[in-house]
Amino acid sequence: MNTDxxxxxxxxxxxxxxxEFCDLDRPDIWFDVTDTPQWAWDLNSxxxxxxxxxxxxxxxxxMIWKTSEAEPLHPKNDFYQSSYIKERGDKDVNNYVxxxxxxxxxxxxxxxGWHISQTxxxxxxxxxxxxxxxxxxPLYVLGFRAKDTK
Numbered sequence: 001m002n003t004d005x006x007x008x009x010x011x012x013x014x015x016x017x018x019x020e021f022c023d024l025d026r027p028d029i030w031f032d033v034t035d036t037p038q039w040a041w042d043l044n045s046x047x048x049x050x051x052x053x054x055x056x057x058x059x060x061x062x063m064i065w066k067t068s069e070a071e072p073l074h075p076k077n078d079f080y081q082s083s084y085i086k087e088r089g090d091k092d093v094n095n096y097v098x099x100x101x102x103x104x105x106x107x108x109x110x111x112x113g114w115h116i117s118q119t120x121x122x123x124x125x126x127x128x129x130x131x132x133x134x135x136x137x138p139l140y141v142l143g144f145r146a147k148d149t150k
Contacts, residue, residue: 027045103120
């Protein structure tokens with residue numbers, strides 16, 4: 001890092017932004033800074049903690065790295081790593097595909113509860129399968145859904 005980049009990270013810390021650090025020997029494992037950083041630039045690298053994308057009803061403006069196909073989207077501590085996700089308008093999108101064009105398994109909220117699709121589909125295919133009035137949710141990762149108490 002150059003001096004300007006170091007200053008930028010330290011100023012972000014003074015603004016209250018979350019900071020992460022990693023050992024220079026292990027640049028692939030980042031840890032949250034929980035107290036005041038020591039700013040040991042000769043031993044560690046520091047950065048502003050990447051913000052995780054917020055998902056909407058449609059993720060048409062987010063892209064996922066094609067080479068992450070068949071890998072879980074949470075291989076380390078973060079749910080989505082910044083190297084896996086790009087927003088529309090970022091350069092070099094040839095190695096990325098739009099979220100809504102990816103084949104996902106889907107959950108459909110029917111009158112008797114949530115059901116899981118038996119095949120993978122794009123968002124458009126899933127919505128056409130159940131109709132526009134049915135709530136759908138992609139299964140980005142397999143996990144749990146809280147019991148609907150309504």
